[in-house]
Amino acid sequence: MRRLGLGQWGFACLTLAVGALCIRLGLWQLDRLNQRQQRNAEIQSELDRPIVDLVSEAVPPEGLAYRRLRARGVFDPTHEIVLSNRSYSGQAGVHLVTPLRLDGMDAAVLVDRGWISASQASSEARVGLALSGTVEVVGLGRPSQDEPSIAMLADPTRGPDTPAIDSWRFLNLPGIQAQVSYRLLPVILEVSQPVGGQPLPKPQTELDLSDGPHLSYAIQWFAFAAIALLGGGAWLVRSARSGRERTQA
Numbered sequence: 092m093r094r095l096g097l098g099q100w101g102f103a104c105l106t107l108a109v110g111a112l113c114i115r116l117g118l119w120q121l122d123r124l125n126q127r128q129q130r131n132a133e134i135q136s137e138l139d140r141p142i143v144d145l146v147s148e149a150v151p152p153e154g155l156a157y158r159r160l161r162a163r164g165v166f167d168p169t170h171e172i173v174l175s176n177r178s179y180s181g182q183a184g185v186h187l188v189t190p191l192r193l194d195g196m197d198a199a200v201l202v203d204r205g206w207i208s209a210s211q212a213s214s215e216a217r218v219g220l221a222l223s224g225t226v227e228v229v230g231l232g233r234p235s236q237d238e239p240s241i242a243m244l245a246d247p248t249r250g251p252d253t254p255a256i257d258s259w260r261f262l263n264l265p266g267i268q269a270q271v272s273y274r275l276l277p278v279i280l281e282v283s284q285p286v287g288g289q290p291l292p293k294p295q296t297e298l299d300l301s302d303g304p305h306l307s308y309a310i311q312w313f314a315f316a317a318i319a320l321l322g323g324g325a326w327l328v329r330s331a332r333s334g335r336e337r338t339q340a
Contacts (some may be wrong), residue, residue, distance in 0.1 A: 171219075
């Protein structure tokens with residue numbers, strides 16, 4: 092049997108490397124799928140627990156994320172902010188986020204009231220969406236959002252002599268707490284129904300508990316590995332056969 096040439100050995104090594112890489116990426120996607128399924132199960136377990144009433148100092152300081160929450164109090168529009176770059180049915184807009192001063196507590200919970208259009212995002216336009224008096228809100232507890240490690244994507248840092256930041260890319264509770272004079276609970280209440288019967292803001296409580304695309308991505312990587320290994324092997328066999336036929340001729 093004719094030995095493989097140097098170029099053919101190089102191609103074989105490249106084929107094996109590409110196949111191994113694709114298999115590794117496929118296994119990584121399966122691992123991501125397993126992590127997502129475990130996380131979804133944990134979230135669903137929290138959703139199945141009884142609703143938490145944020146009505147007293149006995150409210151637990153943690154463990155409120157992904158719990159169903161109910162709160163009663165008065166909105167504080169002076170510390171209201173918007174969460175930028177949010178869309179609804181393809182229309183650009185923001186989320187209106189207002190602290191709710193809780194009845195019976197010297198604290199507030201940050202309430203994501205839902206979506207409004209970009210034309211309504213200015214502080215002047217938001218006056219018409221203010222609610223006075225005591226209100227009750229129900230919704231889903233969300234954890235504080237971490238700022239990205241890339242500095243240009245993060246929200247600016249507020250200094251002691253700088254004005255409060257009105258528009259945020261991420262609802263980072265420690266950052267927002269720095270510009271609020273009273274204590275904020277360590278959770279964001281994302282409303283599940285309009286507050287006060289108003290059509291706006293539009294609640295957007297959308298919790299994705301699907302498996303995501305990880306399984307399909309894993310299948311694609313395994314398919315690429317099969318193409319690389321089987322295709323490369325077939326090419327090497329044909330190349331070796333052709334070389335043997337030329338030698339015999």
